[in-house]
Amino acid sequence: MASGSGQADLVEVIVENAPDRRKLLRSKGAGGMTALHYAAMCQEEDEGYGSALERLLRLGAPAEERDVHGRAALHAAAASGRAGRVRALLRAGADPAARDDRGRKPAEVSRTLPFLPANQTKHTSLPQNDKGYPNRK
Numbered sequence: 286m287a288s289g290s291g292q293a294d295l296v297e298v299i300v301e302n303a304p305d306r307r308k309l310l311r312s313k314g315a316g317g318m319t320a321l322h323y324a325a326m327c328q329e330e331d332e333g334y335g336s337a338l339e340r341l342l343r344l345g346a347p348a349e350e351r352d353v354h355g356r357a358a359l360h361a362a363a364a365s366g367r368a369g370r371v372r373a374l375l376r377a378g379a380d381p382a383a384r385d386d387r388g389r390k391p392a393e394v395s396r397t398l399p400f401l402p403a404n405q406t407k408h409t410s411l412p413q414n415d416k417g418y419p420n421r422k
Contacts, residue, residue, distance in 0.1 A: 296320070296324075296337050296340055296341060297340050297344065300340075300341070300344045301344070306344065306345065307345065310341070310344065310345055310346045310347065311347060311350060313350075313352070316352050316353050316354070317351070317352040317353035317354075318352045318361070319346065319347075319350045319352075319358070320341055320346065321338065321341050321342070321346040321347070321348065321350065321358040322350075322352060322356075322358050322361045324337045324338035324341055324358075324370075325338055325358040325359070325361040325362035325365065325367065325370050325374065326361035326362065326364065326365040326367075327365070327367075338358075338362075338370050338373055338374075339373050342373065342374070342377045348374055348377045348378055348379040349378075349379065349380060349383065351385075354385055354386050354387070355384070355385040355386035355387075356385040356386075356394075357379060357380070357383050357385075357391070358374055358379065359371065359374045359375070359379040359380070359381065359383065359391040360383075360385055360389075360391045360394050362374055362391075363391040363392060363394055363395040364391075364394045364395065366395065371391070379391075
């Protein structure tokens with residue numbers, strides 16, 4: 286997904302040319318995540334990733350759309366440790382008091398691994414350090 290790979294220009298072209306922009310911005314992929322979730326949780330430091338999130342918000346992506354675990358994009362940004370994206374989501378009206386299905390607010394997931402089920406101890410889709418945590422650049 287372009288939003289998860291930091292391709293802000295591509296994201297904008299796709300959304301602007303969609304026959305139903307609202308439907309596209311609300312469409313969900315794996316785990317019920319929207320493009321905004323993916324842009325919020327990217328692990329890369331490249332400025333293009335934050336830019337994709339900001340463009341999605343400007344194009345009307347709903348900040349409060351939830352994944353299958355009740356997490357909004359703000360939970361994703363907080364769990365991924367992306368302060369700039371957290372600020373952008375808050376400026377767009379994301380609710381810092383929103384709770385996921387486990388009753389956690391975004392600030393409460395800010396020190397947890399991104400989107401791990403309770404029974405999973407490693408995030409297997411990211412390069413990991415010797416303790417099983419995602420490498421952070």
